[in-house]
Amino acid sequence: MDRSYKELLKMRRFPHTWCPGCGIGSVLKNVAMVLKELGWNDKDTVAISGIGCSGRMSGYMNLDAVHTPHGRALTAAETIKTVRPDLNVVVLSGDGDLASIGGNHLLHTSRRNPDITVFCNDNEIYGLTGGQAGPTTPKGTKTLTSPRGEPYLPLRIGRILTQQAPYFYARTTVYHLNHFKTCVREALLWKGFSFVDIISDCIELNGRRLGFKTAHQMFKWFDERFHIVEGVKDHLREDELGIAKAETEEVPKAKEEVKVKAEVSMEELKPFTLEELKTFDGADGRPIYIAYNGKIYDLSSSPLFQGDKRMRCHIAGKDLTRDIEIAPHGEDLVLKFPVVGRLK
Amino acid sequence: MKQLISGNGAIFQGAIRAGASYFAGYPISPTSEILQQAAQYAEENPEFRFLQAEDEIAAAIATISASLAGAKAFTATSGPGFSLMQEAIGWGHVVEAPCVFINSMRVGPSTGMPTQPAQADLLQIKAGSAGDYYPIAFYPNSVEESFRLTATAFNAAEESLSPVILLADAFLSHLYEMVDLERTEVEVLPRVKEPLGKGQRLFTGTAHDKMGNVKTSDPETYREWLWELKDRHHRVAEKYPLFEYSPSNKAETLLIAFGITSRIISPLKEKFSIFRPIRIYPVLEKALKEVTQPYRHVIVIEGNDGQYASWVEWATGRKVMRVPCLGGGFKLRRIQNQIEER
Numbered sequence: 082m083d084r085s086y087k088e089l090l091k092m093r094r095f096p097h098t099w100c101p102g103c104g105i106g107s108v109l110k111n112v113a114m115v116l117k118e119l120g121w122n123d124k125d126t127v128a129i130s131g132i133g134c135s136g137r138m139s140g141y142m143n144l145d146a147v148h149t150p151h152g153r154a155l156t157a158a159e160t161i162k163t164v165r166p167d168l169n170v171v172v173l174s175g176d177g178d179l180a181s182i183g184g185n186h187l188l189h190t191s192r193r194n195p196d197i198t199v200f201c202n203d204n205e206i207y208g209l210t211g212g213q214a215g216p217t218t219p220k221g222t223k224t225l226t227s228p229r230g231e232p233y234l235p236l237r238i239g240r241i242l243t244q245q246a247p248y249f250y251a252r253t254t255v256y257h258l259n260h261f262k263t264c265v266r267e268a269l270l271w272k273g274f275s276f277v278d279i280i281s282d283c284i285e286l287n288g289r290r291l292g293f294k295t296a297h298q299m300f301k302w303f304d305e306r307f308h309i310v311e312g313v314k315d316h317l318r319e320d321e322l323g324i325a326k327a328e329t330e331e332v333p334k335a336k337e338e339v340k341v342k343a344e345v346s347m348e349e350l351k352p353f354t355l356e357e358l359k360t361f362d363g364a365d366g367r368p369i370y371i372a373y374n375g376k377i378y379d380l381s382s383s384p385l386f387q388g389d390k391r392m393r394c395h396i397a398g399k400d401l402t403r404d405i406e407i408a409p410h411g412e413d414l415v416l417k418f419p420v421v422g423r424l425k
Numbered sequence: 426m427k428q429l430i431s432g433n434g435a436i437f438q439g440a441i442r443a444g445a446s447y448f449a450g451y452p453i454s455p456t457s458e459i460l461q462q463a464a465q466y467a468e469e470n471p472e473f474r475f476l477q478a479e480d481e482i483a484a485a486i487a488t489i490s491a492s493l494a495g496a497k498a499f500t501a502t503s504g505p506g507f508s509l510m511q512e513a514i515g516w517g518h519v520v521e522a523p524c525v526f527i528n529s530m531r532v533g534p535s536t537g538m539p540t541q542p543a544q545a546d547l548l549q550i551k552a553g554s555a556g557d558y559y560p561i562a563f564y565p566n567s568v569e570e571s572f573r574l575t576a577t578a579f580n581a582a583e584e585s586l587s588p589v590i591l592l593a594d595a596f597l598s599h600l601y602e603m604v605d606l607e608r609t610e611v612e613v614l615p616r617v618k619e620p621l622g623k624g625q626r627l628f629t630g631t632a633h634d635k636m637g638n639v640k641t642s643d644p645e646t647y648r649e650w651l652w653e654l655k656d657r658h659h660r661v662a663e664k665y666p667l668f669e670y671s672p673s674n675k676a677e678t679l680l681i682a683f684g685i686t687s688r689i690i691s692p693l694k695e696k697f698s699i700f701r702p703i704r705i706y707p708v709l710e711k712a713l714k715e716v717t718q719p720y721r722h723v724i725v726i727e728g729n730d731g732q733y734a735s736w737v738e739w740a741t742g743r744k745v746m747r748v749p750c751l752g753g754g755f756k757l758r759r760i761q762n763q764i765e766e767r
Binding site for chain 1 (some may be wrong): 446447449474476478479480483484486487489490491493494495496512515520601621622623624625626627629630631638639668751762
């Protein structure tokens with residue numbers, strides 16, 4: 082087996098600081114392996130981290146590494162790429178760091194789309210500080226700060242990022258290793274802001290509280306929770322592992338041209354009496370008709386009338402000519418609706 | 426050629442003269458003009474990089490990061506933004522990133538009085554971030570001096586390998602004066618620190634040894650690091666013992682004022698001796714001791730409730746009188762009345 086990736090790790094500093102069974106080791110190793118395969122080295126690559134267990138990753142890389150204050154890894158990475166476009170910039174950090182305290186920077190750095198790659202060790206917990214609920218902790222999970230179960234839904238980083246344009250968002254786990262390496266490679270080669278959400282395990286400070294005995298049991302849980310989807314998607318559902326990307330901003334759909342309706346002469350319109358008109362009052366799913374200046378208009382699609390036969394002071398199924406003349410709005414509010422008949 | 430230029434304009438030009446190639450900032454009164462000029466300058470000079478950040482936290486982190494990447498970087502803000510930048514300033518001292526933070530003071534705390542000048546962030550420059558650190562801070566009192574001191578701040582940053590703070594106030598930022606910047610000579614020191622991409626170093630805010638190995642439970646390493654930092658900063662500060670002293674014959678009272686306050690009280694220089702510290706921190710201990718010694722009374726006039734006065738008391742070991750100019754009210758008549766009341 083090729084072990085040359087170890088050149089990218091500070092082996093003199095091993096054994097590392099993480100607990101046995103932690104997923105961060107796997108993240109570090111696989112990122113190092115792909116970097117080595119791509120031939121990136123300490124002269125052209127820098128690693129940036131934030132704070133937390135995962136924030137210690139950059140310190141174990143045999144690269145120039147920057148260990149920023151909590152949450153600021155993305156800003157630092159973006160700036161370094163701006164000042165030194167010749168460097169490859171890799172961010173190795175965690176979900177709490179990137180999505181909670183660094184949430185504002187996540188929004189804005191991804192918006193500015195610098196050519197950096199972010200690897201987020203997403204273990205759904207604040208591990209270093211002892212196991213408090215994080216931004217990605219699933220609803221109902223018991224942690225030190227949510228003893229009755231986390232009351233809120235988790236932050237969906239994927240949904241946020243895939244609303245930006247262009248975007249690259251991949252979700253994978255430390256269990257699906259081949260898929261993981263594919264995502265890492267694709268993200269590193271992506272021109273622009275790329276984000277790999279690596280679902281990882283924290284057995285000591287999260288898993289045991291959830292009832293798992295070993296890291297392996299957590300891996301099997303990932304296998305049950307997630308499945309890999311092939312090909313490139315626009316968006317990933319919460320149980321899907323895969324890559325969602327878009328190279329350009331979606332072109333907004335051309336507005337549908339409004340067809341100019343040919344004027345219909347009064348004589349061709351279907352005649353209604355006031356009595357007949359009264360039945361079209363919107364009740365029981367009947368359409369909403371009103372009369373104005375001798376014409377009958379179908380207001381069923383009006384949001385102001387929907388589900389109710391009355392809209393403020395106007396009543397469906399009536400001649401509203403006088404009402405509209407004294408109303409604060411003009412007649413254009415009525416004229417945009419289709420004409421269905423005339424008043425006898 | 427002489428030109429009419431504002432304090433903010435002179436600060437920006439001073440940074441450019443010192444070789445700055447990166448600016449990050451966030452709009453705030455009264456330094457928005459520096460941000461605007463940086464944006465304009467970046468349009469015309471592609472080698473100059475500019476970021477309008479999402480907040481001052483990001484602006485400050487970007488400034489430090491740009492410095493690590495090899496650029497001479499600076500940012501400008503006012504009190505409330507400076508509060509947000511404290512985290513990065515602490516970080517900058519630990520990762521040894523030379524850069525300049527400009528803080529044009531307005532009335533605080535919090536949003537305070539955004540358009541009114543104050544001088545109340547002195548304690549914030551010294552102790553705004555967590556832990557012990559020894560920032561160097563300068564405070565000019567004219568447009569021309571703003572230009573020169575900005576360059577000096579960049580030099581001190583390169584020497585001390587740390588963020589250096591240039592103070593101003595809302596008054597000075599928007600003060601227009603005729604200055605010949607082209608003829609104004611300033612010394613410019615080159616960047617010595619190796620930029621990123623040269624090896625296998627770790628730049629961390631966590632306590633570490635000289636090799637960059639994280640040492641989070643080793644008091645010996647920490648002490649060694651802190652004494653080295655303190656020593657380096659005081660050595661650099663010693664190179665810039667900047668102050669202005671204008672003694673008056675037979676005066677029994679010494680007025681101490683700095684920044685815009687020293688300009689406002691300048692008509693009193695016949696009647697009183699005036700001492701103006703330019704290096705605000707580290708405190709000019711030796712100069713203060715010597716200068717205050719012959720006077721019966723020492724009065725500190727400043728735009729806050731006695732922040733510098735307490736430093737003067739600490740440095741000289743004697744009680745001084747305080748004349749605070751609060752809420753942006755810097756009026757000579759008021760100051761005179763307050764002096765006479767004492």
